[in-house]
Amino acid sequence: MGHKVGTEHYIQYYETDQMGCCHHSNYIRFFEEARSRFFDEIGMPYAKVEKEGILSPVVAAEMEFKMPCRYSDTVIIEAELMSYSGVRFSFEYKICNKETGDICCIGKTKHCFIDDQGKVISLKRKDASMHDKMTELAGE
Amino acid sequence: MGHKVGTEHYIQYYETDQMGCCHHSNYIRFFEEARSRFFDEIGMPYAKVEKEGILSPVVAAEMEFKMPCRYSDTVIIEAELMSYSGVRFSFEYKICNKETGDICCIGKTKHCFIDDQGKVISLKRKDASMHDKMTELAGE
Amino acid sequence: MGHKVGTEHYIQYYETDQMGCCHHSNYIRFFEEARSRFFDEIGMPYAKVEKEGILSPVVAAEMEFKMPCRYSDTVIIEAELMSYSGVRFSFEYKICNKETGDICCIGKTKHCFIDDQGKVISLKRKDASMHDKMTELAGE
Amino acid sequence: MGHKVGTEHYIQYYETDQMGCCHHSNYIRFFEEARSRFFDEIGMPYAKVEKEGILSPVVAAEMEFKMPCRYSDTVIIEAELMSYSGVRFSFEYKICNKETGDICCIGKTKHCFIDDQGKVISLKRKDASMHDKMTELAGE
Numbered sequence: 220m221g222h223k224v225g226t227e228h229y230i231q232y233y234e235t236d237q238m239g240c241c242h243h244s245n246y247i248r249f250f251e252e253a254r255s256r257f258f259d260e261i262g263m264p265y266a267k268v269e270k271e272g273i274l275s276p277v278v279a280a281e282m283e284f285k286m287p288c289r290y291s292d293t294v295i296i297e298a299e300l301m302s303y304s305g306v307r308f309s310f311e312y313k314i315c316n317k318e319t320g321d322i323c324c325i326g327k328t329k330h331c332f333i334d335d336q337g338k339v340i341s342l343k344r345k346d347a348s349m350h351d352k353m354t355e356l357a358g359e
Numbered sequence: 360m361g362h363k364v365g366t367e368h369y370i371q372y373y374e375t376d377q378m379g380c381c382h383h384s385n386y387i388r389f390f391e392e393a394r395s396r397f398f399d400e401i402g403m404p405y406a407k408v409e410k411e412g413i414l415s416p417v418v419a420a421e422m423e424f425k426m427p428c429r430y431s432d433t434v435i436i437e438a439e440l441m442s443y444s445g446v447r448f449s450f451e452y453k454i455c456n457k458e459t460g461d462i463c464c465i466g467k468t469k470h471c472f473i474d475d476q477g478k479v480i481s482l483k484r485k486d487a488s489m490h491d492k493m494t495e496l497a498g499e
Numbered sequence: 500m501g502h503k504v505g506t507e508h509y510i511q512y513y514e515t516d517q518m519g520c521c522h523h524s525n526y527i528r529f530f531e532e533a534r535s536r537f538f539d540e541i542g543m544p545y546a547k548v549e550k551e552g553i554l555s556p557v558v559a560a561e562m563e564f565k566m567p568c569r570y571s572d573t574v575i576i577e578a579e580l581m582s583y584s585g586v587r588f589s590f591e592y593k594i595c596n597k598e599t600g601d602i603c604c605i606g607k608t609k610h611c612f613i614d615d616q617g618k619v620i621s622l623k624r625k626d627a628s629m630h631d632k633m634t635e636l637a638g639e
Numbered sequence: 640m641g642h643k644v645g646t647e648h649y650i651q652y653y654e655t656d657q658m659g660c661c662h663h664s665n666y667i668r669f670f671e672e673a674r675s676r677f678f679d680e681i682g683m684p685y686a687k688v689e690k691e692g693i694l695s696p697v698v699a700a701e702m703e704f705k706m707p708c709r710y711s712d713t714v715i716i717e718a719e720l721m722s723y724s725g726v727r728f729s730f731e732y733k734i735c736n737k738e739t740g741d742i743c744c745i746g747k748t749k750h751c752f753i754d755d756q757g758k759v760i761s762l763k764r765k766d767a768s769m770h771d772k773m774t775e776l777a778g779e
Contacts, residue, residue, distance in 0.1 A: 220370075229511070232535060232545070233528045233662050237409075237655040237710060243417045244391070244653050247384045248513045255512060255571070266571040269377075277383045280422035290657060291535070291546040337427075372675060372685070373524050373668045375517040377570060380512050388653045395652060395711070403691070405652070406711040430517060431686040517689075523697045524667045531664070549657075557663045563740035567757075617707075 221300035222322075222356035226256040227317065230292045240287035246324045249282055250312045253298035254328075261356060263349055275330045278307075282326030286316070293317040303348060303357035304358060305343045307331050361440035362496035366396040367457065370432045380427035381477055386464045387420055390452045394468075395439035401496060411487060415470045418447075422466030426456070433457040443497035445483045445490060447450075447471050502579035502636035506536040509596065510572045520567035526604045527560055530592045533578035534608075537590075541636060543629055553625060556609045560589075560608030566596070573597040583637035585623045585630060587611050641720035646676040647666070647737065648697045666744045667700055670732045673718035674748075677730075680761035681776060683769055693752045693765060694725035700758075702746030713737040723777035725763045725770060727751050 228249055236242040258265040265275075288294050297313045307329065314324040332342050343350040368389055376382040399464040408415075428434050437453045447469065454464040472482050483490040516522040518593055538545040568574050577593045587609065594604040605635075612622050623630040648669055656662040678685040688695075708714050717733045727749065734744040752762050763770040 229532075229535075231532055232656060233530065233531055233664050235657040236652060237657065237659045238414060238416065240416075242653050243420070243599060244384065244387045247387060248511065251513055252509075254509055256511075259571070266569075274378060274395070276378065276380075276427075277424055279421070279423045280383070281419070281421045284417055287416075289546075291539070291544060351695045369666065369675075371672055372516060373522050376512060377515040377517065377519045377675075379517045384513050384730055388651065390652055391653055392649075395649075399711070404711060406709075429686075431679070431684060518694060518696065520696075523700070524671070525662065527664045527667060545661065556659060556660075556707075557704055559701070559703045560663070561699070563699045564697055567696075 220358040221302075222261070222358075223296050223297055223299040224257040224260050224306065225297045226253050226294055228252060228294050230288055230290055230294065232290050235290050238287075240289055243284055246282055246284070246314060246326065249294070249296045249314055250280070250298065250310070250326060250328055251319060253296040253312060257298045257300070261352060263352065265330075268349070271346065272335050273340070274333050274335065275344070276333060277328050278331055279329040280326065282324055284324050286321045286323050288314075288316055288323045294323060300353070300357045301327075303353045303359060306339065306341055308353060308357065362401070362402050362498075363437055363439040364393065364397040365435050365437045366393050367381050368392060368434050368436055370428055370430055370434065372430050375448040378427075380429055383424055386422055386424070386454060386466065387434045389434070389454055390420070390438065390450070390466060390468055392450060393436040394450060397438045397440070401492060403492065408489070411486065412474050412475050412480070413480070415448075415474065416473060417468050418471055419467065419469040422464055424464050426461045426463050428454075428456055428463045428499075436465060440493070440497045441467075443493045443499060446479065447483055448493060448497065500638040501582075502541070502638075503577055503579040504533065504537040504540050505575050505577045506533050508532060508574050508576055510568055510570055512570050512572065515570050515632040518567075520569055523564055523636075524563055526564070526594060526606065527575045529574070529594055530560070530578065530590070530606060530608055533576040533592060534590060537580070538577045541632060543632065548629070551622070551626065552615050553622070554615065555606050555614050557612060560606065560613055562604055564604050566601045566603050568594075568596055568603045574603060580633070580637045581607075583633045583639060586619065588623055588637065589635060640778040641722075642681070642778075643717055643719040644677040645715050645717045646671065646698070647717055648672060648714050650708050650710055650714065652710050655710050655726060658707075660709055663704055665687045666702055666704070666734060666746065669714070669716045669734055670700070670730070670748055671691040673732060674717040674730060675745050677720070681772060682773065688747060688769070691705050691766065693760070694753050694755065695728075696753060698713050698751055700728065700746065702744055704744050706741045706743050708734075708736055708743045720777050721747075722727050722772070723773045723779060726759065726761055728777065729775065
């Protein structure tokens with residue numbers, strides 16, 4: 220339902236571990252890559268949002284590791300905005316092997332908006348146009 | 360209920376991000392540090408277990424980020440073995456700021472046992488004494 | 500003089516540190532990304548080479564950090580094969596900000612070939628066609 | 640000649656790569672760990688120095704990789720302050736396997752002092768007591 224954006228990632232040698240796979244701790248970073256691309260694509264690059272004093276830390280995350288991916292695989296990371304309440308939002312992710320189509324990992328993250336003092340803020344009041352955009356993209 | 364082991368971690372500069380905190384992707388690594396210590400302390404160092412051809416990949420993980428921790432903080436990472444079925448096991452984690460006692464992050468991981476070909480194995484059959492130890496420590 | 504290959508990298512949030520820049524420890528990883536691309540492009544993908552039992556660990560590395568790069572910058576990483584002796588080879592790197600053209604980092608790495616037992620090997624004897632290719636590309 | 644401080648590091652699973660060793664990109668992070676400990680031990684914790692607006696980015700780094708270290712090895716990282724000029728300073732490092740004594744990696748880093756605007760500063764003028772301490776510890 221929500222807006223969905225995909226990005227590609229080539230699994231680097233430095234992302235492997237001695238099991239011969241991409242270490243599981245990388246996937247939460249891949250989620251961030253896809254979020255970053257998401258905000259770039261919708262015209263609200265996070266670097267710019269942050270300069271306005273709006274931060275959106277990760278409040279919670281979960282992931283299921285389905286299939287390993289390996290050095291030199293390209294994966295497609297898809298991020299979908301699932302909910303937005305004016306104060307909180309959440310994403311869901313799907314990471315697939317580009318060549319085989321196998322799902323490697325699925326997951327979710329939850330976020331809130333805070334100011335640079337760490338106080339939770341209402342995006343609606345802080346940046347109404349970004350609020351409208353998020354509302355629209357979350358399909359709410 | 361389960362056996363619990365703690366380990367300390369000094370938050371390094373390279374673990375910070377531009378928000379001025381330890382980047383959220385590090386916590387799943389801290390969970391692994393505590394698991395590693397757990398298996399060292401109970402006399403089944405994971406390096407040795409792996410050499411026997413028993414691998415225990417992470418199947419699922421979740422975490423809640425409660426409070427940021429920062430460069431030069433020492434955190435205590437506590438791992439508790441919550442369940443063990445002979446084929447699967449799970450841990451819960453609590454990461455606290457050593458100085459303030461604040462809880463920074465809580466989480467869970469789920470694991471299975473596989474051989475070096477990636478096939479799920481029964482630990483009971485593969486290594487009975489490790490099976491007994493795990494059963495005992497999970498309080499089951 | 501040597502063959503040169505470039506690759507792009509988008510600086511991720513998780514690569515920043517609390518100074519607000521890409522942490523300096525990432526650049527040696529970017530060098531590896533460019534080497535990986537180099538071997539892909541010349542038709543000797545390192546994943547495949549490694550499967551033949553030919554490993555090429557980094558023996559030495561050096562880098563100069565000229566200008567910081569920041570979250571959401573795209574950098575171009577250029578790797579140039581500088582020398583190849585049949586047993587050893589070396590690369591030089593230049594990392595530029597794609598938008599401004601500023602040089603962020605320059606560096607070098609030295610490598611040898613070993614087998615999967617860790618013994619230094621002569622590529623000439625182990626894989627003559629790869630040897631010829633490397634000789635040609637190093638401009639030697 | 641210079642003041643020397645050592646710190647220990649347990650090689651984590653997430654620091655390994657598919658060659659079965661600690662990935663070479665970790666060593667520059669280990670250097671930073673030792674520097675961090677160095678400044679803690681001499682009573683000028685870098686977190687506090689940074690809060691005064693004194694930053695000391697890495698300007699150059701080099702390293703030689705002598706012997707691999709592996710998951711569950713403990714290494715001792717020794718940092719020695721080699722020079723200090725009032726504006727610049729340099730460290731040398733030695734990383735040894737704690738159990739075997741083997742040298743895994745040696746290296747150097749060069750640093751300058753800048754303010755939070757990125758301007759090079761003279762530590763002598765900015766913080767005379769830190770300047771005196773650094774002069775003494777560099778053996779100059």
